[in-house]
Amino acid sequence: MAIDTRVAPKIKHHDEEYKVIGTRPIRHDGLEKVTGEARYGSDINLPGQLHGKVLRSPHAHARILSIDASRAQALDGVSAVITSADLPDPGDKLTTGGEAPGLPVKFKSANMLARGKVHYHGHAVAAVAATNQHIAAEALKLIDVEYEVLEPVLEVWDAMKPDAPVIIEDLYTAKADGTTAEEPSNVAAEMLYEVGDVDAGFAEADLVVDREFTFGVVHQGYIETHNATANWLKDGHLHVWCSSQGAFTIRQELADLLNHPITKIHVVPMEIGGGFGGKTTAYLEPLAALLSQQTGHPVKMAMDRADVLKATGPTPGGYVRVKMGVTNDGTITAGYANLAFDAGGYPGSVVGAGCRCVFAPYNMTNAKVEGFDVVVNKPKTHAYRAPGATHAEFASETVVDEICRTLDIDPVEFRLKNSAKEGDWQLAMPPYPRIGHIECMEAARDSAQWQTPLETAPGKKRGRGIASGFWFNIGFTSSVIAKLNSDGSVTLLEGSTDIGGTRTSVAMQFAETLGIAIEDVDPIVADTDSVGQTDVTGGSRVTFATGLAAHNAANDMKDQIAEGLADLWDVAADSITHADGTFSANGNSATVREAAGLLEEEGVFPIGKNTVTPTREGGAFAVHIADVEVDEETGKVEVLRYTAVQDAGVAIYPPYVEGQMQGGVVQGVGWALNEEYVYDDDGHLLNASLLDYRMPTALDVPNIETIIVEVPNPGHPYGVRGVGEVPIVPPPAAVANAIHDATGLRMSHLPMSPPRVQAALAAQA
Amino acid sequence: MRAIQYAAPSTVEDAVAILAEHGSDARMLAGGTDLIVQVREDARDTGVFVDAKKIPELMELSVNADGSTTLGAAVPCHQLYNDAHFTATYPAVTDAARIIGSTGIQGRASVGGNLCNSGPAGDTIPPLIVHSAVCNIAGPDGERTVAVEDFCTAPGRNVLADGELLVSLTLPKPPAGSGSHYLRFIPRNEMDIAVVGAGAWLQLDGETITAARTGLGAVAPTPLFVQAAGDALVGMTADEDAFAVAADIARDAASPIDDMRGTIAHRKQLSYVLTQRALRGAKARAQGGSPTNGH
Known part of the structure; x- marks a missing residue:
């Protein structure tokens, strides 16, 4: 079997050229992981x-x-x-x-x-x-x-009924207006977000599409x-x-x-x-x-596998209603959404995050979004890759597709026309900074898949779907401590658990800033006694925030090296320039390696350090295209071809970015087609195994084509945007829209499993 | 903590003696791909594991003088699909052997073990039914034979009494002009348990069906021999109209349940569709071709 060495397309919307950033070096943890020497719990x-x-x-x-x-x-x-x-x-x-x-x-x-x-x-x-x-x-x-x-209460719509059994006897709803309910219920919290005049917006609309969607519980499925x-x-x-x-x-x-x-x-x-x-x-x-x-x-x-599925934190099932109004020329006039997510056995679902994302790809001047965090008798739910966004945008991107079909407007043109852009309203946040939704949509439009007509096959129902996705990403706190060794190499301590290859992407930013080779940085994920405060690896934040800490630590080290050289060269530290890894002043010059040797003789060992809590994480957009084939007799949906386009800001280590995009698609396709918790009426989980909780296998997904778009994040020195989460957001909607294209069916429940698709086909006939 | 015993007899006689001594606490161990998993998950309490793989009769795969084949109960799946004669003669059985678990599992798992596990969804059982296989059983009172469609009695249960073991299966030589096919529906494309499985065997004289058998898995407490479907086909031209008649009968014969793997409505529909597809595949093979649909 030949190894695919193609370098996937990258579309740059900036002129920066870097020495280390954007290259494809050997990953620092690669050898240990392939030889089995890496140490796990x-x-x-x-x-x-x-x-x-x-x-x-x-x-x-x-x-x-x-x-x-x-x-x-x-x-x-x-x-x-x-x-x-x-x-x-x-x-x-x-x-x-x-x-x-x-x-x-x-x-x-x-x-x-x-x-x-x-x-x-x-x-x-x-x-x-x-x-x-x-x-x-x-x-x-x-x-x-x-x-x-x-008596158990399993679904949000049952748990919200006035006569539902109350699971937590002293739980009083935290209402959107800041007050607290007087009677206990299963609704832990209500949220309300508004902009403009939603009633006036719907009154202006020529077409209003109002649809309801429901969701099974899904698990992250880490091995x-x-x-x-x-x-x-x-x-x-x-x-x-x-x-x-x-x-x-x-x-x-x-x-x-x-x-x-x-x-x-x-x-x-x-x-x-x-x-x-x-x-x-x-x-x-x-x-x-x-x-x-x-x-x-x-x-x-x-834990064993059954423990993990039964008793850790899957991501919620629940309910989403999306109503959107448009004029006949395809301009969105208003949006309303209502999201109720199951928190599981205790309060705290990801519904607020879903609210933030439901209309995020669009310039909304009139919008109202309501959210409900609902306790039910299922495991306490937790984050899963862009938590809440996949549910929310499955609903809104399906509605957008229906609008396009009804008005006979090209789905790419509709999204370009209504796209959110810099300065537009963003729910519960300041207006958007520079974002890349339009650039992603253009790249999708120009992609090989979109430009190639769907191949028909006799007797087969095939269709193509497109969908956008947004995830806001987070900042939080990160720390880096970097020690310059006497040979010019750097030992870099950071506190971020490396899930997506971040020790390399963090080290690459350090190397770029200090002007050394990536092979000269040895990144180590340190314990809580050995590095400064570092928050959880989540929110696609590590390459952004820990990368920023690495950049700052490299600058700190640079200053310390300059100070040391200033004493040696007898010049003012601020007269020393640094370019391409070489320090120069007054006819003297030294590379980092040379400087390390010179400073060692003086007993000087610089330690660059930084702790940072950045807040300008920048949002991430993705646009995905799915081609599917639906077996009309069995209801089985096969994904034939898939393209994922994503704004990475600047891709520090492109193979990891592509890997995140492909991994997100695989999980999103699993969620779209088969994954869900199956309960009996008494609330027993029936499929707590990877045999019956059906994640996709290698034979269930096609090669996933990736296109990295670079619209730099103005909130980061290298323009980094988090990349790990948004690629799970568009797949269910892209697949659903493709199923519609193939069959005319609008699926309103995830997963769109064979029995559900087959039942819908039977009902249609 | 439960102490367990492992026995590795080298004769059928010794195996029968051990099984007879320990009764329901003993269990034959072939590939272990069901048994070991079930014991680990507390789904079965077994104290004595009797290894089948040291007994020559259970490892035998041979063609008899009359052209029939003896398939030892512990012969692993991979041996079947790597055997050109077996694959050409009983293609529905190798269709099943190729899709059970993964390649690694197929190196251990046996057709006999699949049958003795007696799961309603056992992939090899409908193919054995359509090939009219006979079970050769040894026990304290001697040997007996049972038609494979009569072997399973309920989910996880079969006709084997305490002290009895399945030694081998005899598969009659298929007549000229016949072909078979097995396929299943799973929501994924590998590593799954059949939501429904269907096997079919046809004998043709020109375009006319002279004999036919069909079987279904996962639609009843045991794998089903749908005799009426095969009987209805006899004398008909092997075309879509005929297959639709048989598929209708198969759908009516199915009495599935709703569970985490499928719904009643979906399984009924699949019984129809898969029977139709299995018949198409069997016809293609009877005419020297190969199936073009399904996995």
């Missing part, structure tokens, strides 16, 4: 280590009447059994850190170990530590839990399951090794949940086998820590 084994396991609820909604662990504790080899009684009472404390700070710690605590009630099938009820996994598993069977089973090993020393120092998207976030959560001083908690990030937003919060870490504290031994825990 499961590779941690400590002397005297015990093994922990979690007892999970067999019910979706039940009151815990009693827990009797005496039989388990009596089993030979069992060292400790813990329940929520062993977790400190968090009182009214609020969470900090993570992707969604400001939620009551009591909810997070109760999600670790159920307090009084279980809120979903698989909810952790107790945990044991034993000398091996088999004894731990046996011990779980000996814990006697008495439940009073309660490495959650794991954690904790060692609680007698002096109170707690060491934790785990697979997470943010060691500092886990440290903060441990401090919050265990009421333990943050200085005594040391979290070591291991290599991570996928996260996609699902590893932004703790599950096993606090349990392993408590079990270690109680037993005086290190405790190692790992």
Whole structure:
């Protein structure tokens, strides 16, 4: 098999030329990963280590009447059994850190170990530590839990009914106007965003399309399951090794949940086998820590696949309504959207993010968006790659396609005409800075796929769809510490878990700024004791924010080198210039390597450092084109060809950008066609395995053509925009619009699985 | 913690003795691709694993004097599709052997194991049914034979009594002018369990059907021999009208359930569509060609 060495097209909207940025060097973690030497959480084994396991609820909604662990504790080899009684009472404390700070710690605590009630099938009820996994598993069977089973509430539209069973008895809706509801309900929060006059906008419209959409729950599907090993020393120092998207976030959560001083908690990030937003919060870490504290031994825990699917944080199912008004010439006059997402067993869904994205690709002068965060008896939902945006934009991009069909307007021309651009209104944010939606749409229009008519095949229903996507990205805090070694190489410590190849993309920005080769930078993802505060790897923020910290740290190092050389050369530091990695002043010059040697002799070892909290992350747009074939007899949809176009700002390491684009498409196609949680009426999850939770395999996706567009982000010295999330946003809508093109069907539920498509085809006939 | 025993008898007699001694606590282990997974997931409590692979009769793949084939119960899938004679003679069985699990799984998994697992969706069972396979069973009271369509009795259950094991399958030599095909519907393109599977075998005299058998998987508590569909085809011209008649009968014969893998309505529809497609494929093979649709 030939290796495909084609370099994918890149369309630049800037004139910058870089030495390191935009090249394709060998990735720093490549060798360790292909040889299996990279260390993951499961590779941690400590002397005297015990093994922990979690007892999970067999019910979706039940009151815990009693827990009797005496039989388990009596089993030979069992060292400790813990329940929520062993977790400190968090009182009214609020969470900090993570992707969604400001939620009551009591909810997070109760999600670790159920307090009084279980809120979903698989909810952790107790945990044991034993000398091996088999004894731990046996011990779980000996814990006697008495439940009073309660009626479960599984869907947002049921949970929002006035007579629905209330899952959290003291949950009072935080209303959009800042007031709090007087009666408890399952609605944790309401949101309302408005611009212009939406009623007047709809009155101006010649055509109004108003549609409802529903969604199954989907999981991120990372291959490495959650794991954690904790060692609680007698002096109170707690060491934790785990697979997470943010060691500092886990440290903060441990401090919050265990009421333990943050200085005594040391979290070591291991290599991570996928996260996609699902590893932004703790599950096993606090349990392993408590079990270690109680037993005086290190405790190692790992989930199996069923645990991961049942009891971590999938992304919500729910409901989205989108109504848009247009004039006959194809100008959008108004938009209304209503989003209700399931938070799962505790408040805090990603509905607010969905609200921000639902109309984001368009210049909206009259818009109203309402959001509802709704508690249901399913696992506490979490972020999944552009969380909330995929649901929201599946709805709005399907409605846009319907508008184009009805008015017989080309979908590319319609989007170009109505596209959001610099200075336009952005929901809950300042007006847009420079953005690249128009440039992406033009690149899609000019792409090989769009320019090639869809090949027809006798007896086959084929169609093409196009859709836009937006994700806002986030900034948060990042730190870098860079040490200049005497040979001119640099050891770069950063705190961002490397999920998408970021240690290389961060190091490349450092190398570019300092003017050295990428091979001379050795990036290391450091633990919480060894680098400054660094927030979670999420929001497509690392190449943007940690990259900025690296750039700033390189400038700091440059200043320190100049100061050192100034003493040697007897010139003022500010008279020394730096260009292409060479320092010069007054007839003297030295490369970084030479300078390192000169400074070593003086006992000077520069350490560049920076901690930064940037806020101008810039939004990311993508435009995708899907060609599909629908088997009319079975309802199966095959994706034949796919092109993904995306504004990367400036692509630091193009192969990673292309990889993110392709990976997002694969996950988006899985979501579009097959992935969903299947529950019975009692709220039991029926498909907690990768056999029956059907993610796409290599045979289910075509080669995904990528086109990188570079419209630099003005909020970053190298123009970086986050790239990791937006590529999951357009696929469901692009596929749905292609299904419509092929069959005339408008699918209104994700996934558009074969039985649903077949039923819709039967209803159409 | 459960202690387990592993036995590796080298004769059918010894295997029967071990199975008889341990009753339902013992289980034959061929490739282990179902059994080991089920035990690990607590779906089956087995204390004695009796390895099938040291017993020559269970590893045999041979053509008998009368042209029939003996397929040992533990012969792995890959051996079948790498055997030119077997593939040419029983193509529906190799259609199934090629799509069970992954290439790695096919190196271990056996047709006999698939049958003894007795899942309603077992891919090799409809092909064995359409090829009129017979199960050769050994037990404490001697040997007996059972038609393959009578082997499974309920999901995960079959006619084997305590102490009995499936030694081999006998597949009669198909007459000249016949062909077979098996295909299944899965939402993905690999690594999945059949939502519905359908097998068909046809014998043609020119364009006229002289004998036919069809079978369905995953639409009833056991894989189904849809005898009425095959009977209806006899004497008909092998064309779309005939296949539609048989497909209608297959749809009526299906009594599927709603579960996480499919709905009743979808499975009914698929019973029709896949029977039709399997018949087309069988016809193509009977005429020396190959199927053009389906996986």
